[in-house]
Amino acid sequence: MLGFTPEESIALEYADRLATDHHNMDDAFFDRLKEHYSDAQVLELGMMIGQFIGFGRLLAVLDLESKFCPIDDPLESGASD
Numbered sequence: 001m002l003g004f005t006p007e008e009s010i011a012l013e014y015a016d017r018l019a020t021d022h023h024n025m026d027d028a029f030f031d032r033l034k035e036h037y038s039d040a041q042v043l044e045l046g047m048m049i050g051q052f053i054g055f056g057r058l059l060a061v062l063d064l065e066s067k068f069c070p071i072d073d074p075l076e077s078g079a080s081d
Contacts, residue, residue, distance in 0.1 A: 007036045015049045 004012065010033055017025050033042055 010036055011045060014045060015052075018046065018049050019053050 013029075014033060017029070030042070037045065
């Protein structure tokens, strides 16, 4: 990932895969993850990612997400790249 360290990139991939594709996380992925993080760090990072995924889903289910975490749509505000 552009602009991120190798450690940050693999952590972001871990978060993305836990959120969207956790059934396809294989030993090869965890081998790559363990090149940068210890077993304890992999566990702790996974627990934190899980908490944030769960919290985000809870906010969505309770319809609180848009009320307390507004995100401006650049297309609506007229902003451009």
